[in-house]
Amino acid sequence: MTSPIIEMRDIEKHFGNIVALAGVSFDVRPGECHCLLGDNGAGKSTFIKTMSGVHKPTRGEIAIDGQRASFASPRDAMNAGIATVYQDLAMIPLMSVTRNFFMGREPTKGRWIFRRFDIERANQVTLEQMRAMGINLREPDQAVGTLSGGERQTVAIARAVYFGARVLILDEPTSALGVRQTANVLSTIDKVRRNGIGVVFITHNVRHAMAVGDRFTVLNRGRTLGTAKRGEIKADELQDLMAGGQEMVELEGSLGGTV
Ligand SMILES: Nc1ncnc2c1ncn2[C@@H]1O[C@H](COP(=O)(O)OP(=O)(O)OP(=O)(O)O)[C@@H](O)[C@H]1O
Ligand SMILES: [Mg+2]
Numbered sequence: 655m656t657s658p659i660i661e662m663r664d665i666e667k668h669f670g671n672i673v674a675l676a677g678v679s680f681d682v683r684p685g686e687c688h689c690l691l692g693d694n695g696a697g698k699s700t701f702i703k704t705m706s707g708v709h710k711p712t713r714g715e716i717a718i719d720g721q722r723a724s725f726a727s728p729r730d731a732m733n734a735g736i737a738t739v740y741q742d743l744a745m746i747p748l749m750s751v752t753r754n755f756f757m758g759r760e761p762t763k764g765r766w767i768f769r770r771f772d773i774e775r776a777n778q779v780t781l782e783q784m785r786a787m788g789i790n791l792r793e794p795d796q797a798v799g800t801l802s803g804g805e806r807q808t809v810a811i812a813r814a815v816y817f818g819a820r821v822l823i824l825d826e827p828t829s830a831l832g833v834r835q836t837a838n839v840l841s842t843i844d845k846v847r848r849n850g851i852g853v854v855f856i857t858h859n860v861r862h863a864m865a866v867g868d869r870f871t872v873l874n875r876g877r878t879l880g881t882a883k884r885g886e887i888k889a890d891e892l893q894d895l896m897a898g899g900q901e902m903v904e905l906e907g908s909l910g911g912t913v
Contacts, residue, residue, distance in 0.1 A: 656683050659684055659820050660682050660821055665701065665713070667700050667701075667712050667876075675700055687869075688854055688869045689856075706736050707730050708728055735818060739825070752794045756780075786812070789805055823853075826857060829857070855867065860889050860893045
């Protein structure tokens with residue numbers, strides 16, 4: 655296995671006297687999809703916010719390419735190649751796909767007072783990058799609000815990849831999507847991974863995780879229950895771990911079937 659791009663060692667995060675993370679270790683290697691699973695409140699979002707410079711860990715270490723790192727802000731993490739796609743996606747629905755793709759980082763042409771936004775180039779890049787992710791846009795000046803949820807998710811992913819992400823963190827990218835849109839996002843994850851980018855895929859859904867994951871880490875009440883490789887663990891075992899095992903068995907018993 656190649657060495658990790660980012661390593662999180664024994665991360666703790668306290669909010670006042672609430673312990674959201676009680677010692678979580680996790681790493682991401684180039685070209686893998688590392689799934690982070692866990693029930694509501696398990697600490698998944700807190701953990702990735704620590705990884706992306708939003709929160710400072712109370713305790714624990716972060717290393718990038720084996721070197722100690724500390725992120726004072728999300729900007730620092732982004733400069734280290736750690737990009738996050740949040741569920742709300744940070745997009746402006748009425749603006750075009752191209753404008754959303756570049757968001758203030760537009761290519762320009764001409765110099766000095768002749769400098770202006772190079773719309774042809776921006777449109778071309780947007781079309782190419784979206785096509786590389788398997789989406790053929792009708793027109794790049796189409797408003798983002800007219801795209802489906804899965805397509806919008808892909809714009810956000812393609813944007814992060816184009817601007818140099820080495821690690822791409824996706825917080826529940828499939829939770830609001832239907833079956834076909836989910837399949838599209840999972841196939842996008844697969845394409846991103848083939849580019850050598852490490853993907854952190856946060857989900858509640860064991861089936862979505864099993865479809866693309868190379869490794870699986872389960873969080874439960876701010877602790878890691880362990881990390882398993884693809885092939886080492888079955889879907890129902892993962893499901894049990896997420897729910898804390900016993901509770902699921904009891905629920906199945908009381909409902910008289912499989913949940
Ligand atoms: N800013 C904060 N201040 C206080 N407590 C917080 C804060 N952020 C998170 N917590 C607490 O930390 C715990 C973990 O929350 P977190 O949002 O990380 O869980 P999650 O696994 O992402 O859950 P979900 O699946 O619902 O998104 C929860 O008990 C939550 O209430
Ligand atoms: Mg969350």
